[in-house]
Amino acid sequence: MYRYTLKRLLxxxxxxxxxATATFIAMHSVPGDPLINERGVNEEIxxxxxxxxxxxxxxxxxxxxxxxxxxxxxxGISFTQQNRSVNDIIREHFPVSATLGILAIVFAGLGGVxxxxxxxxxxxxxxDIIVMFLVILGIxxxxxxxxxxxxxxxxxxxxxxxxxxxxxxxxGTVLHMLVPSLVLGLSTMAFLTRLMRSSMLEIISxxxxxxxxxxGLPPTRVFMKHQLRNAILPVITVLGxxxxxxxxxxxxxxxxxxIPGLGRFFVQAVQQLDYTVIMGTTVFYGAFxxxxxxxxxxxxxxxxxxxxxx
Amino acid sequence: xxxxxxxxxxxxxxxxxxxxxxxxxxxxxxWRDAWxxxxxxxxxxxxxxxxxxxxxxxxxxxxxxxxxPSAQDLDQLSTPPGANRVAKIVAPYHPWAGVTTEPAxxxxxxxWATQEVRLAEPAxxxxxxxxxxxxxxxxxxxxxxNIYDPEPDGALGLPIGEIYxxxxxxxxxxxxxxxxxxxxSIVATDDLGREVAEYTTLVVDVVRVITIDQAVVAGLEGxxxxxxxxxxxxxKFHPLGTDYLGRDMLAxxxxxxxxxxxxxxxxxxxxVLIGILYGSAAGFIGGKTDQILMRFADFVVALPFxxxxxxxxxxFGIGPGESGIFPMLVALVVLSWPATARLVRGQILQIREExxxxxxxxxxxxxYYLILRHMIPNTLGVILVTLTFAVPTVIxxxxxxxxxxxGVAPPTPSWGSMCNEGIQTMLNHPHxxxxxxxxxxxxxxxxxxxxxxxRDALDARMRSRE
Numbered sequence: 007m008y009r010y011t012l013k014r015l016l017x018x019x020x021x022x023x024x025x026a027t028a029t030f031i032a033m034h035s036v037p038g039d040p041l042i043n044e045r046g047v048n049e050e051i052x053x054x055x056x057x058x059x060x061x062x063x064x065x066x067x068x069x070x071x072x073x074x075x076x077x078x079x080x081x082g083i084s085f086t087q088q089n090r091s092v093n094d095i096i097r098e099h100f101p102v103s104a105t106l107g108i109l110a111i112v113f114a115g116l117g118g119v120x121x122x123x124x125x126x127x128x129x130x131x132x133x134d135i136i137v138m139f140l141v142i143l144g145i146x147x148x149x150x151x152x153x154x155x156x157x158x159x160x161x162x163x164x165x166x167x168x169x170x171x172x173x174x175x176x177x178g179t180v181l182h183m184l185v186p187s188l189v190l191g192l193s194t195m196a197f198l199t200r201l202m203r204s205s206m207l208e209i210i211s212x213x214x215x216x217x218x219x220x221x222g223l224p225p226t227r228v229f230m231k232h233q234l235r236n237a238i239l240p241v242i243t244v245l246g247x248x249x250x251x252x253x254x255x256x257x258x259x260x261x262x263x264x265i266p267g268l269g270r271f272f273v274q275a276v277q278q279l280d281y282t283v284i285m286g287t288t289v290f291y292g293a294f295x296x297x298x299x300x301x302x303x304x305x306x307x308x309x310x311x312x313x314x315x316x
Numbered sequence: 317x318x319x320x321x322x323x324x325x326x327x328x329x330x331x332x333x334x335x336x337x338x339x340x341x342x343x344x345x346x347w348r349d350a351w352x353x354x355x356x357x358x359x360x361x362x363x364x365x366x367x368x369x370x371x372x373x374x375x376x377x378x379x380x381x382x383x384x385p386s387a388q389d390l391d392q393l394s395t396p397p398g399a400n401r402v403a404k405i406v407a408p409y410h411p412w413a414g415v416t417t418e419p420a421x422x423x424x425x426x427x428w429a430t431q432e433v434r435l436a437e438p439a440x441x442x443x444x445x446x447x448x449x450x451x452x453x454x455x456x457x458x459x460x461x462n463i464y465d466p467e468p469d470g471a472l473g474l475p476i477g478e479i480y481x482x483x484x485x486x487x488x489x490x491x492x493x494x495x496x497x498x499x500x501s502i503v504a505t506d507d508l509g510r511e512v513a514e515y516t517t518l519v520v521d522v523v524r525v526i527t528i529d530q531a532v533v534a535g536l537e538g539x540x541x542x543x544x545x546x547x548x549x550x551x552k553f554h555p556l557g558t559d560y561l562g563r564d565m566l567a568x569x570x571x572x573x574x575x576x577x578x579x580x581x582x583x584x585x586x587x588v589l590i591g592i593l594y595g596s597a598a599g600f601i602g603g604k605t606d607q608i609l610m611r612f613a614d615f616v617v618a619l620p621f622x623x624x625x626x627x628x629x630x631x632f633g634i635g636p637g638e639s640g641i642f643p644m645l646v647a648l649v650v651l652s653w654p655a656t657a658r659l660v661r662g663q664i665l666q667i668r669e670e671x672x673x674x675x676x677x678x679x680x681x682x683x684y685y686l687i688l689r690h691m692i693p694n695t696l697g698v699i700l701v702t703l704t705f706a707v708p709t710v711i712x713x714x715x716x717x718x719x720x721x722x723g724v725a726p727p728t729p730s731w732g733s734m735c736n737e738g739i740q741t742m743l744n745h746p747h748x749x750x751x752x753x754x755x756x757x758x759x760x761x762x763x764x765x766x767x768x769x770x771r772d773a774l775d776a777r778m779r780s781r782e
Contacts, residue, residue: 017614020615021614021615024618025619028619028624032624032628033627142761142765145764146758146761147753147756148735148753148760149716150736151753154742154749257720262739272623273721277721284626284627288624291623295618296618
């Protein structure tokens with residue numbers, strides 16, 4: 007177990023190094039010059055700027071400095087927002103994205119497991135048909151349309167009530183978080199529902215379930231202890247990719263609902279070609295996702311005793 | 317002892333009454349069998365028809381509906397489908413001097429609301445000319461326009477005009493007039509230039525008009541011969557309405573489908589092909605090479621996908637707002653192959669142990685023959701399923717990138733960028749969002765259902781499952 011954890015962590019570090027290098031190469035093969043913008047820059051200012059950002063040195067040295075800084079956890083200074091370090095930007099905006107993401111995962115996980123179990127129990131009956139229809143909608147409708155419709159629904163709701171029940175956009179209170187995180191989790195919830203349903207259908211006719219019934223256990227106990235626990239396992243395996251999907255899906259939701267998260271900042275940085283912010287955010291997100299996947303794998307080993315981690 | 321008399325005829329073989337063992341049906345190949353099974357799956361079949369229909373829509377559509385997707389119809393901005401197309405022919409625009417009066421005597425009991433707002437002339441899309449009774453103590457007026465009734469919350473809408481002269485009691489509105497109902501509100505300003513609370517509202521139904529010159533340019537024809545003033549003509553027909561720049565939605569959807577479906581189908585083809593080659597090489601060679609190759613694939617999988625898509629586009633020197641179908645394609649292929657490679661490798665590893673491979677080797681089959689004749693055909697079913705499921709994913713990615721402004725640049729339509737434009741005006745002109753979103757959803761749904769059907773039909777192990 008410990009050896010496995012250590013091995014996975016080491017692999018994770020190599021992956022992050024790979025991500026950082028790939029990002030570095032991609033950013034440095036950009037044709038053109040990050041310092042050229044609409045304002046003309048004379049030779050001297052240009053030299054100063056190059057020195058400040060270390061662009062006057064040979065590329066191998068730049069790479070070593072960049073890697074060295076990254077190991078110390080320093081992503082550099084933003085190109086477009088003077089004197090604001092990328093670390094500050096991440097520190098300030100990531101918690102917002104993380105809160106949104108965690109809520110979305112909770113919604114998606116709980117909803118997916120519950121709806122999946124429900125549809126399997128009511129197989130081919132009305133609740134199953136209705137939920138599966140909604141699931142297909144959730145998978146087929148693009149996230150930005152869902153976000154826009156969610157906002158529209160909020161406007162309608164507030165209009166009906168005559169006062170603001172839930173804020174339409176912005177960030178700050180729990181009320182601000184509810185609808186965006188629901189919208190963000192919706193497509194993942196649909197995906198998990200499908201998975202949970204097929205996994206539950208297999209369990210329902212399993213031998214140990216029949217045994218449990220024949221022992222005379224009450225149905226709720228069979229459901230909770232025997233069916234749900236076993237059916238939930240495949241759902242845990244896909245939580246890693248689901249977290250990745252929700253993190254990137256957050257970009258759209260943050261844009262539509264005007265939430266000051268890191269995703270919105272990243273899109274903005276891309277539009278302004280703010281190189282250090284793009285690099286820093288990419289590496290940060292990459293590292294985050296890599297460790298999330300490792301964590302999910304380790305949890306899977308804890309939950310399912312049949313899986314032996316080696 | 318024997319009264320049995322045998323003739324030679326008794327030694328003739330008995331004619332078989334019926335054949336005991338016949339092959340009643342021709343044997344089915346794997347693919348024929350799969351096709352038969354797919355045909356019984358109604359959802360998958362309908363999806364297949366929808367996909368064929370979409371392809372016809374985008375390939376043949378522009379020949380039938382020959383309107384240029386970037387041509388603007390300035391008479392019809394953001395027009396929903398099925399809007400009234402009747403336009404009246406009027407004389408060209410003439411400037412209007414407006415109405416000025418002597419300031420009304422200030423009474424002891426000043427009322428701030430004007431007595432009456434009226435139309436100086438019939439309201440047309442050329443101009444809406446308002447005049448009103450002077451307000452005794454006013455120093456000026458402000459004119460507001462709303463597309464909703466300002467009552468009950470007093471939402472006056474857009475401030476479209478400000479008048480600093482108390483004698484001037486008229487306003488000419490030329491701004492973005494469309495043939496709908498507007499609520500104009502007149503608010504007086506007091507001696508400090510502040511707006512007063514009272515206002516008077518006039519409901520105006522704007523009539524669509526067009527001058528003869530415009531009608532001739534647009535190629536319109538009158539009901540009886542040459543166009544005359546006062547004739548009513550039908551302006552250009554846009555079956556799905558127009559967008560905020562007056563471009564035909566149907567034509568844009570057709571051309572947008574080219575981008576979305578092109579990327580959605582070509583990119584998966586390429587990365588699945590690369591995945592097959594890479595995966596089969598790793599699986600067949602095995603050993604250390606396999607280890608190294610698959611570790612590399614793991615790294616590529618770990619790259620944050622959308623972030624690297626964006627990074628790639630920047631690395632190609634394509635900034636926001638520039639079109640980049642090709643870099644998007646390259647980035648998709650470079651980042652997406654590992655999933656297929658893993659799948660194919662797993663399949664190859666499994667097949668390699670099968671007895672028929674050993675038999676084939678004993679008969680002297682060469683490696684390339686084994687791969688081409690046995691391994692790839694046997695993985696083709698799984699690959700086809702992956703391909704079908706990859707299409708909606710790629711369509712989503714394209715739409716997402718276009719939505720955040722990193723996909724196709726504005727003059728070229730794509731479903732994603734059309735959604736992005738539609739979302740800005742979603743409350744007033746929902747059709748601009750609904751149609752492209754509907755097309756994306758239907759395409760993704762069709763490919764998903766077809767993928768489900770193919771999986772059930774092709775993959776023997778998945779067949780029993782739900």
